[in-house]
Structure formats: structure tokens, C-alpha cells
Amino acid sequence: MENIAGNLFLIGLMGAGKTTLGRHIAQMLNRPFYDSDQEICRRTGVSVPTIFELEGEQGFRDRETAVINELSALDNIVLATGGGAVLREENRRRLRERGTVVYLHACPEVLIERTRCDTNRPLLQVADPLAKLRELYNLRDSVYRSAAHIIIEANRQSCHKNAEYLLQAWTQPPASSVCNDKK
Template sequence: MNPSCNLFIVGPTGAGKTSIGRRLAGHYGLSFVDLDQEVEQHCGVDVNTVFEIEGEGGFRQRESTLLDALSQRAGVLLATGAGAVLAAANRQWLVERGFVVWLQASIEQQLERLERDQRRPLLAVPDRHARLAAMAVVREPIYRELADLAVPGQHGGVSAASERCIGLIDQHWQRAATPSPLHQP
């Protein structure tokens, strides 16, 4: 058990971090924050444009800066981007500041869920299956290492997946009290 007042969701592209995360935040009374959306809001442009102008390195730096700030809040559910776990500092902040939930998804599930999605710059390649497989080789061991709880991916809608997550989280998350606003950074 990792006692914390925060839930952090990690997992591959298309695992449902944002859609399930919103429902979990509502259920647990947490503020919902999507890291990719925060990057877009702070930059004033979408993630694709950040990648085009600054490359993946520039995006990752912006992502890390925001992850540091957002993970210091209390009472949040933070849905990370799939690659946010690549930086060692990000991993440390996630483990130290929250209960980490890994939403798993097979490559086949990812392909199905992302079939019409054109917004993800790392998937703008002819062979998405090969790209997702290559990312999984690098990222899955990291997700496994970070996770306080792994939630197996299953077919079905967001509602059923959210209920499954709630059942598992309730069994494993030792929720710490949220500090008063005077003590938040």
C-alpha cells in the first residue's frame, strides 16, 4: 500500500487514462488533471504542434515541468501521457506523491481504440502496430515498476472499465487525508 491523497494513472496510449480518469476523479471527489491537456493549455497549441516545433525532447521537458508542479497538489487524479514515465525524475515524483494505477491495454486493444485517432504524433507512422510494440518493450517494465496497482485491460466500455477500476482501487488504495489548503504548495 502507498498511502496518498492522490491517484496517478499511467499506461499506454489508448488505455483510457483520460476517459476512465475523469470518472474515477468524480467517484473519489478528486480534481481531474490530464497532463497532455495541461501542456496544450500552457503552450496555447496542441501536442502535435509542440512536437513539430520543439520535437519530442521539447515536449518531454514541458511535460516534466508540469508533472512536477501538478503532482505536488493534494487531492488530484492526474492522468499522465503514455511517455511521461520515461524521465527518471517523473517516475520519482509519481511514486513519492501518489498512488499509481497502471491501466493495461494490449496492442490489439490500442489499435482498435486509436483506429481513427490522428492527434498522436508518435503514431503518425505507416506501421502503428510496430510502433506500439516498440513502445511497449520500453515502457511496460517501467509501468510495472511504478504501479501500486495494475488494472488488466478488457474489452468493454468506459463505464464497465471504470467500475472495475473502482473495485480494485477500493481494495488496494490507502487514502491519506488531504492536507488543508494552507499546507499545499
């Protein structure tokens, strides 16, 4: 499997499993793994919520765009992006031009289960996090789909199963989409 060439970029809402699957795939392929949010935190020395508090979402998105531009220019990496990374057209364009973009699709009801105890998600620090996830899903799903080369249904499958689907789709051109677990 180490002979697969090119970058792999994971997109999707928070809690979809981008970081978990990204680390797993990178290990399988013996490649460097990056998480754009973690990279921003490493460079600034503060958490994502702190950046949102000090600079607002716009300031965070500016940092995110710079990190994605830099990391996506590397060769043979696996990159998990933040959930809002694809909101900017320049990020979508760079990701699509510089590698294979995989949308990990999961419904809001599954995402809330995965994120409910995580306080490092500034957009979910609201009275009704499920309503917020539904709102984000409604706003972003079509953007994720248009940015992706491959779509993986990540609602209930294990990380190992999703890795199998992803590698199968990635290595069998011209497959443009793999869907599984329609539940």
C-alpha cells in the first residue's frame, strides 16, 4: 500500500472522524499525518477556543487558510482539516488541485454523540449543540460534496472499515465516490 502516490485530504463536520481516520491511514501508508487545527494550536501555543475568543472566527479562518496552503503543498501527506476549512473557495481549490479530497459524511445525530463532551469546539458552545450541528450540516453538506473526490459514509462504521473503503476508492480509478452504511 505504500506505493500509493499523492496527498490525501480529509474534510467533514466536527466529529466525523477525520483525525482518527487520518492518523490510521497515515500509519498504514507510512506517511506524515497533520491535523490543521492541531497545527494551528502548535504554532500559536494556544487552543482553538482561545483563538476564537481573541481573534474571532475570521482570525481563526485566516490562520487556517495559511496552514492549509502550506501543508497541502507538501508531498505524500495525510491531512485532516477543520470542519470549516472548505468554507473558503481558495482552500477548496488548493485541496482539490493538490491531492485527493475525501468527505467523511456523518449525520448530526451521530456527530452530537461524538462531540458532546468535547469543550474544544467553539461553535458547539451554545444552548442547543444538536441544533447548531444541524444548521452547520445544512449549510456545509453541499460544499463538502462539491469539494470531494470521494465520499465515505462515516455514520456507524469503524475506523478500520472506513480505512478499507477509502483505500479501495482511492486506488481504483475512476471511482468518484464510495458510499457505505446508509443508516
